[in-house]
Amino acid sequence: MSKDSHPIEPIEILLVEDSPEDADLTVEILGDAKVLNRIHVVEDGVEALKLLRQQGDYANAPRPDLILLDLNLPRKDGREVLAELKADPDLKLIPVVVLTTSGADEDILRTYALNANCYVTKPVSLEEFAKVIRSIEFFWLVAVKLPKLPS
Incomplete structure (x- = not known):
C-alpha cells in the first residue's frame, strides 16, 4: 500500500426488519456484494x-452509512423511526431506503413527506426479492456517493 492509499472502509448498513426470513435473505445477498x-x-x-x-x-x-427500513415493525413502526431520525440533526443525513411489503399510496406519500430517500416495495417471489436487493446494492453501494458522517 502506498503512502497515498487508504484502507477501504466498509459501508455500514443498518437493516431494520422484523421478518427473520427477509432479514436473512437480505444479509445473504448483500454479503455476496462486490x-x-x-x-x-x-x-x-x-x-x-x-x-x-x-x-x-x-x-x-x-x-x-445507509439504512434499510421496514415500515411495519413492532414497538415503534418505521414511519415513527423515519420521523425521529429525519428530525435529528445528527442523523438526518443518513440515507433511508424504505423496504416494505406495503404498496399503499398513503404509505408512499407519507414516507416521502418524512424525507425517505426512496421507497421500494418487496416483491413476493424469492427471485424478484433477490433482484430488488441487488438493485438497491448497485444503486446505493456502487453508483451513489454516500455521505461520510462523524461517528
Whole structure:
C-alpha cells in the first residue's frame, strides 16, 4: 500500500426488519456484494433508534452509512423511526431506503413527506426479492456517493 492509499472502509448498513426470513435473505445477498459492507440487523424501531443514537448495548455501534427500513415493525413502526431520525440533526443525513411489503399510496406519500430517500416495495417471489436487493446494492453501494458522517 502506498503512502497515498487508504484502507477501504466498509459501508455500514443498518437493516431494520422484523421478518427473520427477509432479514436473512437480505444479509445473504448483500454479503455476496462486490462492495465491502457490514450489516447490522435490528428487529424493531426502538432498537433501531437506540443503535442510531449509540445508546445502551449499542454505545460502540458504528454510525450507519445507509439504512434499510421496514415500515411495519413492532414497538415503534418505521414511519415513527423515519420521523425521529429525519428530525435529528445528527442523523438526518443518513440515507433511508424504505423496504416494505406495503404498496399503499398513503404509505408512499407519507414516507416521502418524512424525507425517505426512496421507497421500494418487496416483491413476493424469492427471485424478484433477490433482484430488488441487488438493485438497491448497485444503486446505493456502487453508483451513489454516500455521505461520510462523524461517528
